[in-house]
Amino acid sequence: MSVRQWKYERPFTGSLLTLISGALTLWVPLNLIVKAFLPGTVSVIGIFFGGMILLLGAIAMSFPQFSKVLGIITIFLSILSVIGALGGFLIGTLLGITGGSLMIAWNPPAPHQKNDDQNVAYTGYESPELVEAK
Amino acid sequence: MGKTIELKTTINKGNMNKKVFWKAFASGMVVLAALLSFMGISGTAYAIPMAGVGNFYVEFDHLEGNGYTFYPKMGESSKEKSAPQGTNLIKDLTIDHLQLYKDFNISGDKWIRVKIAASKPVHISGLQQDASVINADAKFSNLALKEKQSSDWQKQFQQMSSTIELNHAKIKTHYLFQEKIVMNGMKVTVERINKPAN
Numbered sequence: 001m002s003v004r005q006w007k008y009e010r011p012f013t014g015s016l017l018t019l020i021s022g023a024l025t026l027w028v029p030l031n032l033i034v035k036a037f038l039p040g041t042v043s044v045i046g047i048f049f050g051g052m053i054l055l056l057g058a059i060a061m062s063f064p065q066f067s068k069v070l071g072i073i074t075i076f077l078s079i080l081s082v083i084g085a086l087g088g089f090l091i092g093t094l095l096g097i098t099g100g101s102l103m104i105a106w107n108p109p110a111p112h113q114k115n116d117d118q119n120v121a122y123t124g125y126e127s128p129e130l131v132e133a134k
Numbered sequence: 135m136g137k138t139i140e141l142k143t144t145i146n147k148g149n150m151n152k153k154v155f156w157k158a159f160a161s162g163m164v165v166l167a168a169l170l171s172f173m174g175i176s177g178t179a180y181a182i183p184m185a186g187v188g189n190f191y192v193e194f195d196h197l198e199g200n201g202y203t204f205y206p207k208m209g210e211s212s213k214e215k216s217a218p219q220g221t222n223l224i225k226d227l228t229i230d231h232l233q234l235y236k237d238f239n240i241s242g243d244k245w246i247r248v249k250i251a252a253s254k255p256v257h258i259s260g261l262q263q264d265a266s267v268i269n270a271d272a273k274f275s276n277l278a279l280k281e282k283q284s285s286d287w288q289k290q291f292q293q294m295s296s297t298i299e300l301n302h303a304k305i306k307t308h309y310l311f312q313e314k315i316v317m318n319g320m321k322v323t324v325e326r327i328n329k330p331a332n
Contacts, residue, residue, distance in 0.1 A: 008147045064148070075162040079169055097162035105155035109148045 008109065010064035011071075014102030015057050018074050021096035022054030024088030025081045049081035050088070053096055060103055071103030190236035192263070192305040199227030199261075202274070202298040207288050209264045209308055219264045219308055224298060229256045232317075234310075237327065247327045253319035260313025263305070270303030 029046030053074060060070045078087065078096025087093030203223040208216045235249040274295035284290050 011148070071158065075158065075165075079162065079166045082166070082169060082173075093166060097159060097166065101155050101158035101162060102150065104158040105151045107149050107151060 010061055011067045011103045011106035012061075014067070014071065014099045014106060015060040017095050017099030017102065018053060018057030018060060021074075021078060021088065021092045021099055022050055022052075022057055024050075024092035024095065025053055025078070026050030026088075028086050028088055028092075045083065046081065046086075049077050050092075053077050053081065053092075057099070064106075064108060067103040067106050071100040071106075074100035074103065190234060190307055190310075192265075192303070192307050192310070193233045193235075194229045194303055195231040195301065197227055197229045197270075197298070197300040197303065199224040199298045200296065201225030202293075202295045204293040205288060206291060207264065217266065217308070219266050220268075222261070222263045222265060222268075224261045224263075225259070227258050227261060227298075229258070232256045243329075245327045245329065247323075247325055249323045249325070250317075251321050251323075252317045253321065255318075257316045258312045258314070260311075262309070262311045263307055264309035265305045265307045267306035268303065269305070270300040273299040273301075 026047065027050075029044070029050060056070050056074045056077070060067050060074075063070075075097050078093045078100060081087045081096070082090070082093055088095075201224060203221075205221055207219055207221050209219040209221075210216065229252075231252075233249060233251045235247050237245055237247050239245055274297065276296040277293070278295070279291075279293045281291055282289055
């Protein structure tokens with residue numbers, strides 16, 4: 001399987017933006033917790049949100065069939081990450097909303113039908129075929 | 135003559151529904167705007183880091199707080215990587231007439247001051263402030279100063295009190311962090327000044 005083919009079979013751009021958003025969201029509270037380890041700090045909530053967004057990006061890459069529901073959760077967590085993580089200085093939140101929207105809008109490739117009477121297992125990739133050159 | 139055979143591959147692509155994308159994106163932005171305006175209206179900002187501003191001044195008329203802890207440390211300032219400072223931790227506090235300001239030398243003898251002031255009492259939870267100079271009239275209850283055997287010098291001395299009251303304070307601050315701050319009547323100004331604060 002080629003890299004190009006692998007990318008086409010999943011919401012690649014949306015997942016990638018979600019991963020970047022998660023990393024940015026995680027970066028702010030991780031810095032805060034090193035500098036200001038206060039008991040019950042909201043930074044812990046920030047770390048949770050950042051970690052979850054990162055995880056959602058990774059899941060969307062591996063399980064593209066769940067991209068719509070993962071997109072909705074990504075948008076929800078990206079907005080909430082403003083609390084406790086400053087939404088990765090808001091850049092993380094904006095990337096999360098964009099990535100989540102791309103995941104929601106993504107549709108898997110239509111199954112290829114070779115013949116009406118031939119059931120081909122869907123892989124998103126059409127197997128090589130021999131064509132007669134003219 | 136034999137027939138020429140060539141190998142042809144095609145890839146099925148996933149597609150994106152632009153209409154759905156814009157709907158989801160707009161919904162996200164609306165919810166984000168609602169959350170930000172709610173935070174603005176309630177005057178609440180969560181986890182505000184002011185690290186890196188360095189060597190700024192905090193002035194206020196009156197402070198009342200619970201759960202005070204102080205210990206010495208070496209910390210970063212705008213001029214030095216490592217400078218002697220003291221960390222002040224206060225669990226909950228209320229400050230009257232708070233002013234925070236930082237002076238910047240823009241060129242030669244030209245200075246500007248960025249000032250954040252609150253006309254109404256400021257409520258803070260989970261304050262950490264690293265300061266090198268504290269000038270104030272102080273009042274404590276259940277004040278305890280204790281030494282502790284530790285290889286880490288920062289843990290060898292601690293000052294603690296159940297309540298703290300400071301009046302007419304001017305604090306040279308290097309790091310300020312609040313878990314939660316409510317600043318009603320906040321005003322931010324940037325103005326020219328003749329000479330910086332000392």
